[in-house]
Amino acid sequence: MCFDEDALNDRHVVISGGCGAIGVGVVKKLTDHGANVTVNDILESAVAESRLRDAGANMENLFYVKADLTQASQVGTLVKAAQSKFGPIHTALCHIGMVIPKPLLEFETDEWDKTMAVNVKTAFLLGQATAKAMLEDGIAGHLIFTTSWVADVPWPEIGPYNASKAAMKQLMRSFARELADKGIRANAIAPGIVSVGLAKHQWDTDPSYRSRAQKAIPLGYMQPLESVANAFLFLCSPAADYMTGSVLLVDGGCSLYPMD
Numbered sequence: 001m002c003f004d005e006d007a008l009n010d011r012h013v014v015i016s017g018g019c020g021a022i023g024v025g026v027v028k029k030l031t032d033h034g035a036n037v038t039v040n041d042i043l044e045s046a047v048a049e050s051r052l053r054d055a056g057a058n059m060e061n062l063f064y065v066k067a068d069l070t071q072a073s074q075v076g077t078l079v080k081a082a083q084s085k086f087g088p089i090h091t092a093l094c095h096i097g098m099v100i101p102k103p104l105l106e107f108e109t110d111e112w113d114k115t116m117a118v119n120v121k122t123a124f125l126l127g128q129a130t131a132k133a134m135l136e137d138g139i140a141g142h143l144i145f146t147t148s149w150v151a152d153v154p155w156p157e158i159g160p161y162n163a164s165k166a167a168m169k170q171l172m173r174s175f176a177r178e179l180a181d182k183g184i185r186a187n188a189i190a191p192g193i194v195s196v197g198l199a200k201h202q203w204d205t206d207p208s209y210r211s212r213a214q215k216a217i218p219l220g221y222m223q224p225l226e227s228v229a230n231a232f233l234f235l236c237s238p239a240a241d242y243m244t245g246s247v248l249l250v251d252g253g254c255s256l257y258p259m260d
């Protein structure tokens with residue numbers, strides 16, 4: 001991608017869920033372009049650091065903080081630790097997500113609660129805590145939420161996940177609306193069906209998933225991780241400075257029409 005290697009120099013980015021299948025690719029892209037990145041996850045430090053190193057992230061520009069972001073007190077600890085390591089936070093990526101695949105009529109209440117806590121509550125808590133820190137530090141900062149094309153087009157048998165991503169989209173727009181006059185922006189990135197983790201495993205091993213997914217992707221192939229990382233690079237860069245309240249849809253056309 002055509003961004004200078006120093007495009008994010010002097011920027012401090014915090015990412016939650018940064019050791020997941022997509023997160024490590026995003027962290028690599030951001031550190032490759034000069035950002036200092038505080039990476040959060042719930043993994044033990046040794047596991048987290050080895051995942052980030054294996055992904056090729058620049059470990060000198062990176063600081064790992066283990067914290068469970070469903071807990072407000074741990075979000076506060078993360079923000080303080082990030083500020084003491086790399087100074088004021090410029091960009092917060094509310095990126096944690098989980099999905100439980102099963103028909104809506106079989107969902108248990110605690111599965112609904114967990115999906116909402118991990119996807120929506122963590123995004124709210126991190127967005128709120130980092131926005132407060134940005135205001136205190138006098139930073140015109142940026143909140144970026146990872147949603148999905150399924151926020152608008154319900155993919156079958158992940159109903160609570162679809163609903164959680166729609167909630168995150170409106171949460172993002174609410175942050176954007178309320179904080180614009182304070183100089184803080186909020187946007188979302190909505191990927192498609194990314195060729196990593198569970199989706200990649202299902203694509204490789206489950207013919208019925210593969211045929212359904214293939215029908216859903218007009219471009220015809222799974223989304224390369226690089227394309228998601230590039231979208232983050234763009235949104236984190238000054239090239240996106242006039243954007244707020246937007247969803248950057250990078251989904252190979254998945255949301256163009258219903259799949260079935």
Ligand SMILES: NC(=O)c1ccc[n+]([C@@H]2O[C@H](COP(=O)([O-])OP(=O)(O)OC[C@H]3O[C@@H](n4cnc5c(N)ncnc54)[C@H](O)[C@@H]3O)[C@@H](O)[C@H]2O)c1
Nearest residue numbers: 017019020021022041042068069095096097148191193194
């Ligand atoms: N994989 C896809 O095809 C796809 C498509 C569209 C959107 N997304 C979104 O992209 C994001 C990343 O997806 P992924 O596929 O990399 O998922 P992943 O499961 O590989 O990564 C999620 C990470 O979040 C961490 N995490 C979970 N609960 C946490 C908590 N309470 N506190 C801190 N960290 C926690 C996990 O340990 C994990 O490392 C999610 O928001 C997901 O919804 C993924």
